[in-house]
Amino acid sequence: MVATADSMKIAGCKHRLHEYYELCKPRVVMLIVFTAIVGMFLAVPALPPLSALLWGTLGIALQAASAAAVNQIIDRNIDARMARTCGRPLVTGTLTITESVVFATVIGLAGFVVLWAFVNPLTALLTQFTLIGYAGIYTLYLKRATPQNIVIGGAAGAAPPVLGWAAVTGEVHVHALILFAIIFVWTPPHFWALAIERRDEYAKADIPMLPVTHGIDYTRTQVLLYTVLLTVVTVLPFAIGMSGWLYLVGALVLDAVFLAYAVRLKWWPRPGLPMRTFGYSIVYLMGIFTLLLVDHYSRSFRL
Numbered sequence: 391m392v393a394t395a396d397s398m399k400i401a402g403c404k405h406r407l408h409e410y411y412e413l414c415k416p417r418v419v420m421l422i423v424f425t426a427i428v429g430m431f432l433a434v435p436a437l438p439p440l441s442a443l444l445w446g447t448l449g450i451a452l453q454a455a456s457a458a459a460v461n462q463i464i465d466r467n468i469d470a471r472m473a474r475t476c477g478r479p480l481v482t483g484t485l486t487i488t489e490s491v492v493f494a495t496v497i498g499l500a501g502f503v504v505l506w507a508f509v510n511p512l513t514a515l516l517t518q519f520t521l522i523g524y525a526g527i528y529t530l531y532l533k534r535a536t537p538q539n540i541v542i543g544g545a546a547g548a549a550p551p552v553l554g555w556a557a558v559t560g561e562v563h564v565h566a567l568i569l570f571a572i573i574f575v576w577t578p579p580h581f582w583a584l585a586i587e588r589r590d591e592y593a594k595a596d597i598p599m600l601p602v603t604h605g606i607d608y609t610r611t612q613v614l615l616y617t618v619l620l621t622v623v624t625v626l627p628f629a630i631g632m633s634g635w636l637y638l639v640g641a642l643v644l645d646a647v648f649l650a651y652a653v654r655l656k657w658w659p660r661p662g663l664p665m666r667t668f669g670y671s672i673v674y675l676m677g678i679f680t681l682l683l684v685d686h687y688s689r690s691f692r693l
């Protein structure tokens with residue numbers, strides 16, 4: 391009997407820990423942190439200092455997780471109205487608002503202190519602005535105000551490689567801004583592919599996402615146009631000598647597949663294609679940043 395009560399307590403504890411984990415949007419944050427780490431490695435010809443790498447990664451991850459938690463606190467009523475998000479901890483009530491606010495504040499402050507004390511003030515401040523950009527400007531205002539919400543708000547999601555670069559060098563380099571541009575232009579096709587699939591849910595929740603305000607066909611056109619622009623932007627690292635042939639060839643293959651998805655979505659749409667395009671967008675971004683990294687070291691060490 392005692393053993394059963396204990397094991398129930400442990401199970402309850404594990405469940406709550408899992409809910410805090412979900413509050414951080416862990417899979418999105420992992421990809422965000424990956425792009426920041428690539429920014430750190432690209433910032434120097436050899437290996438970045440271990441201290442900047444470890445503390446920088448920890449600080450950026452804590453602040454990104456805090457931003458995601460604040461997003462869920464602010465959006466709890468919207469999340470409750472959409473099937474995709476109605477299982478979130480603040481909607482189901484497994485976490486209270488107070489618990490979530492305390493959690494988001496503690497990890498956000500911890501992230502800021504880590505960056506300020508062990509990395510550099512520039513990275514701490516830029517990461518804090520990024521948090522405010524996503525949790526404050528995008529979530530609180532843009533998301534509810536304009537169908538261009540994710541184009542403007544995308545700047546926050548695109549900042550992490552710049553943060554990683556700044557963590558290692560203490561400056562914002564033009565090469566870091568090219569990494570920013572890649573994620574910035576990638577965000578609309580990433581999100582609008584999903585929004586096409588979830589159009590009715592956004593309409594129900596009164597969120598002016600592009601497929602709700604301008605229709606699905608117009609959104610498909612925008613996905614295609616941004617994917618074309620993305621192809622151009624992903625050639626820039628090669629064009630300015632930041633990356634080599636290995637990167638260029640790999641990036642063009644990834645671009646060709648993304649374009650094929652976008653073209654099919656526009657002229658040969660069928661059920662399931664928007665979600666497959668969305669899924670591919672994630673593979674694509676991981677692929678582009680992995681190529682940048684591998685190409686960088688293949689050139690540094692003349693592999």
Ligand code: HEM
Nearest residue numbers: 417418421422425474540543544547548573577581584672
């Ligand atoms: C304003 C910018 C962005 C918006 C509006 C957005 C929107 C979304 C949405 C709504 C989902 C949830 C899909 C679902 O629940 O099925 C999602 C998933 C995802 N996003 Fe984004 N995203 C943005 C930026 C980013 C950035 C910058 C990254 C990474 C660098 C990213 C990586 C991911 C990943 C990895 C997933 C899959 C998560 C999972 O499997 O649970 N997103 N995005």
Ligand SMILES: CC(C)=CCC/C(C)=C/CC/C(C)=C/COP(=O)(O)OP(=O)(O)O
Nearest residue numbers: 418450453454457458517520521524546547
């Ligand atoms: C380093 C740092 C502070 C980074 C912060 C940037 C960050 C966490 C960006 C996340 C992008 C994202 C998941 C947007 C979706 O929000 P949504 O509200 O439209 O999606 P939802 O409906 O799934 O909640």
